[in-house]
Amino acid sequence: MGEQLLQQIVNGLLIGFMYALIAIGLTLIWGVMNIVNFAHGDFLMVGMFTSFWLYTLYGVDPLFSIPVCTALLFVMGLLIYRFVVSKVMSGPILAQLVVTFGVSIFIANLAVYLWTPDFRLIAKPLLSGTWDIGGIQLSIPKTVASIGSVIISLFVFLFLKKAKTGKAILATEMDREAALLMGINTERINSLSFGMGAALVGIAGAFLSTYYYIYPQVGGSFGLIAFVVVALGGFGSIEGAFIAGILVGLVQTLGGFFFDPAYKYAIVFMIYLITVWIRPQGLLGW
């Protein structure tokens, strides 16, 4: 029992780091422009497929396709911001909510059309197998992805705190009007944040493709979980998203372990409802 429990905790942490990485991009977009990107999970799917095709067609290992995924998703994010999201920024809040649903359905089904709804797997990634540490199984690709998640989150955190552009993003997040008055081009910050948010989830997609099934609808559940993570952590808070991601991963696996695996997502959503009820601003929100 003790060892099993420890194993579950490890599994929870490993999935939690992945949730954290996915959610960081989402929280950035949400925090800066107050847009809920329902297509976030589909961006993840595009990242996974990019990595899959680079592997299948050119034999590039997912680890090395990270830069391509990052760049591609960044451009995709910029374009979607420029041609879709920016147009609803001043519109009714309902349109802002619905528009990314449209983008989501469009992207997911474009993938169905192009690549069929089949499940795929990268057959022989560089990273595979497990480490056995005192009876605890540690999946190597998941561990590497977790380390990647920590490094990237740290990088984003430092970028926002130290770099000039990062500070401009934070300023816009706090007070758009004031930022504008201080000479910050908030429109540029918007598109940059959207691109960055997409690029970050693209990286997550590359990591995820080393050990997870790749199919057009894969973004659905990951996207919904990412919302819970963002809300739990506090909207726009990178540290919050990171901590909440790990929490959600733990809750999900331990909930499945102690109750019923079929209910693991239901437990996560329950946690979300309880959180917004008690503390609407999230754990680290203000």
Added chain:
Amino acid sequence: MQNITFKQTFYGIIALILAIVFPLIIANTAAQHVVILFFMFGMMGVAWNIMGGYAGMFSFGQVAFFGIGAYTSSFLLIAYQVNPWIGLIIGGLVAALVAAAIGYPCSDLRGHYFAIASIAFGEIVRIHFNNWKLIGAAEGLSLPMLDEGFKNFMFHSSKLPYYYIMLAFLIISLIVCYLISTSKMGYYFRAIKEGHDVAKVLGINVVWYRLIAIMVSAFLTAMAGTFYAQYVLYIDPESVMLLPISIQIVLISMLGGAGSVMGPVIGALILIPISEVTRMWLGYKGTGIDMIIYGFLITLISVYQPKGVWGLFSNIGKRAK
């Protein structure tokens, strides 16, 4: 707020006559089916509009109420031979109760926060129904074949009775929505939508009125759920609990014009035939083309017609005066 003008009465009567004679002229059952779906989604759009369009709570979890309605009446019929008409009322009450239970803790949530909470709620209900052995879990429920007739809410030889029942339901929901929108409560709803805190300061019992809006909306949506179960005679979580149905409902209201009585009906009139026809023509291959078009359409509407087409109509009317 607005009294019905002579012109509106005139158009309303024409629309009603058209709706009544349509299935008598067009005997094609596929066409009748599309119109029945149009009425059904129109009704759910109207129900959404009461809480979303008027009271400003954008629910993306309406499908949970739809499913609860469908499941309650079906389960009562199968397990206890409860007449579906009674099941309809009980289903509505159960949905309203659940709505109150979830709406109360969420009574301070607004905008995006409420929207995501409603998605989470819908997913919890779906996952639960998917695993709840008593009501068939993922296999769903098949309704028993009863004698045809109004009493049993079941008709096998023709779609016509279903057609007129659904039309009646739609009209009932429109009347409810109209009565609310012109009553004092309607003003309170709008005040809450425009400014939650201001409404509170003005002495409006925000929590209470938000609950009423959610419960009325849930009741009507559950009615549509019972109708669906009686119409299709088979339900499972995949058919009555999926998130895309919730999104469809929101979209219908937005396209038609959130916050106007007739808006969602117009939205359903445009969207349901489009989505049904593209599905029939393109969707059977499973290539996703119909959904690509649908997704594109949603994006287009949000960008270019976010306030709905109803506003377009009424603006033209005003200018003409």
